[in-house]
Amino acid sequence: EAGVVQSPRYKIIEKKQPVAFWCNPISGHNTLYWYLQNLGQGPELLIRYENEEAVDDSQLPKDRFSAERLKGVDSTLKIQPAELGDSAVYLCASSSGGEDTQYFGPGTRLTVL
């Protein structure tokens, strides 16, 4: 069974530029999460989707961050414009309705110069 797929794995941009991350969850998983992880720290939830509905986006900085999950499968997280402090690893995870285990992708490492 394929795991959670994320792309790109690495992204380097200059500040004020836009950037987008893509996530393909495990097939059949209706819950999708985006986390931000700073170096050596635990992940922090940005947004959680149940199917195509964002049910928890209280920690998403909505002035520059946006996310979508069209058709309740793939998801895209966008930052526009990026700031130096956005440099981090962006993790996507998914889980099925029948269990509470979250399966994480390898993440996208963003560097903002």
Add this chain to the structure above:
Amino acid sequence: TQLLEQSPQFLSIQEGENLTVYCNSSSVFSSLQWYRQEPGEGPVLLVTVVTGGEVKKLKRLTFQFGDARKDSSLHITAAQPGDTGLYLCAGARGSARQLTFGSGTQLTVLP
């Protein structure tokens, strides 16, 4: 601000030594999970503890949930270089779809 504090933040030991990592909070959790994360990868679930005082063993790893469900510990016996990684605890209030992660413990086991 991390609601779950882990200690120590960094730990470097020799192969064969024992170690304990702690995860503490002032909040009560319905369950607590432990993850291990290797460089360039996402966290991988090791165990979920649900009942206060519960002890679970996974080979050389022993996990304990505090009686009051506010804290947890991870004990590794005879550590091996393959145990190297970032260990994360994560507490759930209600569903484990709402996790709060700890600050992490970076473990390095030297051969």
